Amino acid sequence: MEPIVINKLDKSFKKTKIISNLNLTIPKEKIIAFFGPNGCGKSTFMNILSKIIKKDSGTIENFNYEKDDIEYVFQNFHESLFPWRTNKENLAFPLQINKSTNINQHISNIYNKYNFDIDLNLYPYELSGGQKQFLAFLRAIITNPKLLLLDEPFSALDYENSFLLSDKLQEYYLSNKPTILIVTHNIEEAVYLADQIVVLSKKPTKVLAKIKNPLPYPRTLDTLRSEEFHNIKNDVLRIFQSEVKL
Amino acid sequence: MKKITLIGPIVFIILWAIISKLNIIDSFFLSNPVETFETLFLLIKSGEIIPDIIATLSRTLKAFIIAAIIGVPLGLFLGESDKIYESFEFVIDFFRSTPATALFPLFLLVFGIDDSSKIAVAAFGASLIIIFSTAYGVMNAKKSRILAAKIMGANKWQRFKHVIFWESLPETVIGLRHAISMSLIIIIVTEMFIGTNVGLGHRIIDSQYIYSIDSMYAAIIVTGILGYLLNYSLLFLERMYVHWAGK
Ligand SMILES: Nc1ncnc2c1ncn2[C@@H]1O[C@H](COP(=O)(O)OP(=O)(O)OP(=O)(O)O)[C@@H](O)[C@H]1O
Ligand SMILES: [Mg+2]
Numbered sequence: 141m142e143p144i145v146i147n148k149l150d151k152s153f154k155k156t157k158i159i160s161n162l163n164l165t166i167p168k169e170k171i172i173a174f175f176g177p178n179g180c181g182k183s184t185f186m187n188i189l190s191k192i193i194k195k196d197s198g199t200i201e202n203f204n205y206e207k208d209d210i211e212y213v214f215q216n217f218h219e220s221l222f223p224w225r226t227n228k229e230n231l232a233f234p235l236q237i238n239k240s241t242n243i244n245q246h247i248s249n250i251y252n253k254y255n256f257d258i259d260l261n262l263y264p265y266e267l268s269g270g271q272k273q274f275l276a277f278l279r280a281i282i283t284n285p286k287l288l289l290l291d292e293p294f295s296a297l298d299y300e301n302s303f304l305l306s307d308k309l310q311e312y313y314l315s316n317k318p319t320i321l322i323v324t325h326n327i328e329e330a331v332y333l334a335d336q337i338v339v340l341s342k343k344p345t346k347v348l349a350k351i352k353n354p355l356p357y358p359r360t361l362d363t364l365r366s367e368e369f370h371n372i373k374n375d376v377l378r379i380f381q382s383e384v385k386l
Numbered sequence: 387m388k389k390i391t392l393i394g395p396i397v398f399i400i401l402w403a404i405i406s407k408l409n410i411i412d413s414f415f416l417s418n419p420v421e422t423f424e425t426l427f428l429l430i431k432s433g434e435i436i437p438d439i440i441a442t443l444s445r446t447l448k449a450f451i452i453a454a455i456i457g458v459p460l461g462l463f464l465g466e467s468d469k470i471y472e473s474f475e476f477v478i479d480f481f482r483s484t485p486a487t488a489l490f491p492l493f494l495l496v497f498g499i500d501d502s503s504k505i506a507v508a509a510f511g512a513s514l515i516i517i518f519s520t521a522y523g524v525m526n527a528k529k530s531r532i533l534a535a536k537i538m539g540a541n542k543w544q545r546f547k548h549v550i551f552w553e554s555l556p557e558t559v560i561g562l563r564h565a566i567s568m569s570l571i572i573i574i575v576t577e578m579f580i581g582t583n584v585g586l587g588h589r590i591i592d593s594q595y596i597y598s599i600d601s602m603y604a605a606i607i608v609t610g611i612l613g614y615l616l617n618y619s620l621l622f623l624e625r626m627y628v629h630w631a632g633k
Contacts, residue, residue, distance in 0.1 A: 220534035223630035265633035
């Protein structure tokens with residue numbers, strides 16, 4: 141996969157401009173975090189990338205939705221799980237669609253590898269919000285996509301489980317090297333996981349800054365305490381502060 | 387059944403007994419519960435009413451099954467395409483708003499006076515309900531799950547089979563429940579007014595002709611129980627197979 145190059149992307153809903161002249165190159169096989177205020181158009185951007193909605197104008201190069209593997213965990217992940225299927229059948233769904241063989245084997249591999257505490261024989265509506273979010277994440281990585289879009293993947297998780305999922309996410313990233321885009325409005329999460337943090341403005345959204353985080357993976361709790369981490373976080377904060385004028 | 391659900395029927399029967407005891411309503415129109423239940427018991431014990439129950443039940447089920455076989459696929463198909471649905475919406479709404487019983491004479495002409503005309507008119511009325519609620523279920527399917535399936539690579543047919551069908555199922559089942567009640571209503575009315583010599587509708591109207599009020603009330607009660615049981619069996623299936631509805 142080549143870097144995805146986004147040029148002069150525009151998107152309005154009715155008369156309101158949401159994304160205006162957005163230019164961005166998304167390097168391949170990296171974790172990129174998108175950080176921006178509520179309603180600035182982060183989900184809209186992900187929806188455009190995944191072709192759920194159409195862009196008004198601009199180009200997206202080196203990304204062919206039809207051919208390239210993509211998975212996307214929605215911000216409203218609750219409404220993307222299938223309540224008529226058990227949790228196990230939910231995990232099986234993308235495998236069935238891709239005509240994989242050994243589906244059961246595949247699921248138990250994932251289950252053991254990411255050893256998560258969810259009863260696979262229950263239905264999604266029998267899980268807690270956090271468990272559902274975990275399940276939605278697993279369903280997205282089970283087919284090993286080249287591009288993984290995660291919209292607020294930690295929103296329903298407590299502090300401990302956020303770290304757990306961050307660990308699993310890094311583990312997955314290191315062993316499969318996909319390109320991962322994470323939307324978040326938590327600076328700490330963004331800096332913790334990303335190779336590059338894209339700070340977005342209020343709407344109409346444009347890129348305020350791209351900040352590198354060269355710290356090596358896997359990052360741990362020690363990373364959080366390191367001086368480099370704090371410096372990067374402060375850089376992000378400074379840019380953000382000048383935007384929202386706190 | 388919970389104990390508390392028995393309170394209503396008991397209060398109802400006591401009120402009924404009081405009203406008939408005090409002669410508030412002429413006993414010519416309202417029999418008393420004791421005699422009614424005695425008659426009911428005799429009708430069942432002698433087996434006299436059994437053929438009527440069987441006839442009505444079998445007509446109702448036949449009509450319902452035909453309606454479901456026609457209505458569900460048609461509803462899915464119409465719901466899938468906004469354009470097709472919009473072009474047929476008025477026709478469906480029109481016939482849905484027209485009492486199916488108003489079309490008896492037409493069905494009589496086409497199907498003759500035997501069972502087939504009764505079943506056909508009931509199936510017609512019931513299928514409209516099923517078509518409408520199934521199509522409604524399809525059209526109101528949560529977009530997010532359909533999109534999720536699309537992103538996971540599901541093509542149009544797979545999205546329909548794995549997502550849209552299931553999304554619409556709770557609405558479809560509600561439609562089926564209304565439809566089975568509607569089938570029973572229409573069958574009873576046709577049994578009253580289109581010639582037949584067996585059936586609960588026939589028994590009700592016959593008892594009235596010969597002023598056998600106890601027997602009329604007994605047959606009405608049996609009809610009510612039948613309707614309740616039909617509705618309840620579908621509700622039972624719904625709870626078993628559409629376990630996620632409303633969650
Ligand atoms: N389908 C739509 N029709 C009209 N307006 C929309 C639609 N979807 C989003 N918007 C508007 O576009 C803007 C951006 O929405 P979006 O969901 O992309 O924000 P976001 O950055 O993801 O916010 P959050 O952090 O709250 O998730 C909002 O002002 C929203 O009201
Ligand atoms: Mg959002």
